[in-house]
Amino acid sequence: MKNFRLISLLFLLLLIQSTKRVYSEQLLYTPNLIVDSKATTINDKDLKSVFNPKAGKLSSIIDKKEITQITKLKISGEISSKDIKYIGKMPNITLLDLSETTGDFEEFPLMPNLSELYLPKALLLKSWVEKSIGECTNIEVLSVCINEAKSAGYLRHYTYNYFSSLPKLRKVIVSNVLSAGVREHSGFNKTQEIDTLVFQTSKHDYVGFKPKVVIDENGKSILQKNDANDKNRFNGINILRDLGGSEKRNEHNEKNITLPNVEIVGKDFFRNSSIEKVTFSPYIKEIKTGAFDNCQSLSDIEFQSGTELLHINNCAFRDCNKLKTIRFNNKIDIEQSAFSGCLLDTVVFINDIENLHYQSFHYIKYVEFRNIPQKIDKDFSEFGYNIVAVPKGSRNQFINLGLSSDKIIEMGEKKKLNITVEKPGTILSSLPLKNLSSVESLTITGFLYETDLDIIKKCRALKYLDLSHTYITYSPEFLKKQQADTEALNFLFGLLEKGLDNEYRDKNISTNEYQANKALTYILQSATEFKEPEKNCCIPYNAFEGMPLLETVKLPLRAACIYREAFKNCINLKTVEFPPYLKTIVFSAFEGCTNLKKVILPQSVETIGEMAFGQCISLEQIELPKNLKKLGDKTFKDCIKLQEITFPEGLVEIPYGCISGCFRMNKIVIPKSVTKIGSWNDRQHNTHPVTADFYFKSSTPPTIKEGDFIRYGGKVHIPKGSITAYYNVMGDKVEYIEE
Template sequence: TAVYVGSSTASGDIVFPETVTRVKAYAFVRNKSITGLTFKGHIDAIEWGAFFQCPYITDLVFEKGVKEISGVDSEQGKIFAEKYDYEDGGDFNLNGAFFRSCSGSLWDEETFESLGFATLENLVLKGIEKIGDCAFQDCNIRNLKIDKTVRYIGEAAFTNSGNDYIFTSVSMLGADENDFYAIKDDCIVEKGSGPQYLGKNGDRLLVYAQNSSAVQFDVPEGVTYISPFAFAELKNLETVTLPEGITELYGGTFSAVLGSSLKSVLLPSTLVSLRSDTSVFGEVQLMGITGGVFTGCENLSEVEFRGTPSLEYIGANTFYVTALSEFEIPASVTYIGFSAFLNEYLVSLSVEDGNEVYVADEGVLYTKDMTTLVCYPSRKAATSYTVPEGVAAIEGYSCEVTAFLETLVIGSNVKKVGQSAFYNAHALKEITFKGNVEMLGQSAFFGAPNLNKVIFEGEIAPFLGGSHNGTYSVFASSYDSMTWEAILLCEFVVPQNAIASYYSEFYLYAPAYAEAIDLSEISDTAYTLKKDGETVAVFTDSLVKTEPTCEGSGYFQGWYLSDGSADGDWGERVEFPAYFEQDTIILYARFGEQRVQDGKAWGRDFELDANGEALDVTFKNGRAVYFRFTAPRSGSLNLLYDGLTSDEFYLQTDDVSGVEYVVLSDYDNPQSWCYETEEGKTYFVSIKIYLFDGINIDCAVSFEIV
């Protein structure tokens, strides 16, 4: 007997002689030249990762059988990735023997036309006893036959969330079932390994052949667990019935990226959770979004229960991009994740009597106390809608893709509109905020091409989340794909006595937002600027957008409403932008021995202590704070942020010359950012902290040279 270790030059169709009984781990890893494998003798094992990501294998033949196709060994995968310096080492944690093989794109070499994907038309596993976790994950297998000798089939052994979805049939050689598995009706069921139901161990459905010709399927009685992605990317199946005893369905179970034929599903009354994660892989990601149980089932229009529902948990994106037009939230439901019902067909939501957490009002879903708007149906027919006065928050992703809503009035008690709340609200033309909304999340109203007017009636400007870039801008209609600059088309109408506040807040967010404020109704003011009793400037303007500069003896302290040069009473300092309703106004320049340090601009920047003493600073989400420091010696600078953890923020820093650095922080507290410095040189740096939640955060800032 012999063990095949591997060959980096192997290509074409490889024939292994009878003496070969085992292929070692990673023997042919990522070999793109192999097209076929034939094993003449009996194989004891194809070890984990042996043919990892060999995409063009289209023939796999075990003439005398194979005992084991090994599955995941994540620790060895990590060691292998580090040893050979693979940047995408995470893939090796799912190192089944044929993981992501047999699935590469095929092209006509002369015409460059696509010929589809590499496919194993027929895979026969004669004499097989063990098929490990992820052994054939993301492989294109059309017809699969597994010998009745099989004793173990691992999680995701045949799951395909890859390039093609042609898994047509699966059956058992010599029988329909053995003591461990039933393999019939194009699905694999593992006996006795599922959660208990009625005092008896249930069964686990591992996978269903997604391209099976059946249009209706009843999951066998006794099944109490369905593996993630078991029914993903269905091509013909339209109706599925699930038996009593199933309590959880995991993220991706019926999901689709390229489309699903599923139209109707009958759920068991025992079902408690529709999750957006899995028991094996954690949170499910589909095309960059969190994957729910039915995400992408574009034809699914009917969901019913076999009896009185026990459902408590509906995870994020559960029915995202389905065809549901109506849905009644069972009385038992206590949690609904973001975008759970987001699709282009939903007309109305209702809530069963007795639910203690949720309530529906005119088809719109709210928390029971009517303080939070949870979901506004995208195809609700109303062209105008007023958010009730008692509502304090509009959840993120709650009102996306509204087809008919043109006029929106947001009640005076609303304090927060979450991220992407009204994303792609195509019909929206006008928004009125009746009160002092505190925060508008990033992308809250992005993608509304017809939005032309936003009216703020509150006297305090809201905080705008995200940044004026790409799809992150709060009110932008679109963005320039070349420059990533967001395009703002609407105008803002704000209270006359709060114009300066709005202009300042919006300018800090993006100058384009400040310039979009309607100033047509405010009158001009004649300004006189004085220093030491003498007039230094006279001008007329409605709004003074930036602070006028002034030179004198000592440090400039700002402009004040009173001349305190004689008695020290300067009155109130004027903040810019500045607006006064008077016809005339006199401002007085003040100078002093100490430089003003409030971090709001260059010249007013905080000076960090050369000995490393920390300075307590309040950062406003996404707003720059300005600093300077003089390096006591040459070396690597560490800017330290005591009080922040890596899951709270990331940093953006700019030096005075405008060079931008972006740092994704993943260190333990305190946080640091490194920069090479020269002794005696003064450095100017602005720092923005983007919080994942909230508006303000306090931390102690210092620096050290190492």
């Protein structure tokens, strides 16, 4: 019996992974897990070590009789808020090691005797958890994961500084650093004095700390601090002839800096300054490590034509996030991470390149080479750019240097095309292969299959796409394959059902287990069932996913459905003209379109799927159609610029996480038809929860699951005479206004 259950479970897990299908509107979401392989070793004879195989079960592992005797505890396995709460009942604990646990918790108990705390290495702390740890004022040793996590297109940093309230803290162990290092905003006060800072990572950036000793991942001291060294930390400019030959750091308050005779800019020289523009000397030879690191106002750098080889060292312009365009007029050698953290639009290389490291740049939309470089790192093709423009006739030479052929365009090629496709599946008869990489504007008239869209997707430089006079459907071959896959799955489901029937007949499983497994089988079979696509034309799944430069698209006038992930991660998409008869937008259709600011949907739309507009971090306005009947979970998750939303009459439910992370949303209109509001709609983002004006049109309040919707309070506008009914649901967290 146990073997059958195990086999069934494995089969169902594999099946779920294989059911990411074209017509399904369901999304299996798995968050990223960050794990550091280096372990913290604690040797102590009084240390009690336990393994917790399942979150929430620690109380069954550690007997209540022991809780007053334990002083030092190490846990591995899984943990949850319930386990942490149980640990809080152990009054004599001085050391708690959770470094080898996984899971999450929502609170941390006050533990007055705790002096050493080793937090999970994959844990991204919430502000209220960090605050409660900060109240354990006897902590002397703290092991913490200092991270930044990408969400909705921006980077999440620890900014709470609650650890700065730990007066006895003398040793900090950094178990994992995926960000630029241990920086000022990492839970610690930037002037906080500690004795020892230990890294269990190869990154040793301790900006903002003032440790006496820094120890690297190999146990080696890498800094002995004294007052003299600290005062002269920014020394290092080698030659500064225009400023009288000074060899010490000068404090520059100017916004625009011109360095007409400078040959070398020293290490960390302008680091963290507020300059906006730098003009370099034609004699510039070297820009040293960290020279302009974290100059977050720097938006313009100008290199004058020169004959000298320019060396740009690692991290020289790191995190200059306003920098968008660079033209290199010198012969250059760029080291690893020189422009790390810079989201660049355009980089132009006018002169020769001696060396270009594959991680020199974090991200570039468009790279232009005026000459053929001597050397490009062999892995450069995997990082740092979307489109590469090269001199006409040099495509093969750049391919030989390791650049991806589908990203290369030759300058001078035709960029605007207007074509007609009379027979679906034959687009290459009208769109020559030589134009695929260079075309920027494409207008198509005629009939297309999903295979034609695969060709359009190879137009990496495409910015404007007009499909308004096309008719798009799935090809017969595609539909035949989908039908065959479904029949194969149905056969497997049939075998599984027979197995369940036999187990139940032989009394190896209970009636409840049998019914539950039968129900699960039915649900999975329904989710993978082959469905005939729209009779009208549609936008197939993944049709234009990830097209890096696409800005404007006009959809077919007769399109009735936009299938899953059709425009997912089109990061430059700004304008979409929707067809007048559109009915369905399937899940993740526009997820991650980070430049999409305004969406006006036609009144014909009835269904918007899960995460359809999730992580559209620039979205400021969306007009929901009057005929809308259903929204999927997390529809507008992390639309951080969306300030108001009006749900239309006829919508019955605001689903789970629909407006989660929309922390600027301050006006929410709920129609009479809405009877249920799902959980995780609290709009919180890091430390920025906002109150809001809620407009409820019904005298009967909807069911609000877990109270997330009004967690941070606000004003509730309700019909006259309904305050008692709403108070019974929402309590006193909000201000009621009867209208």
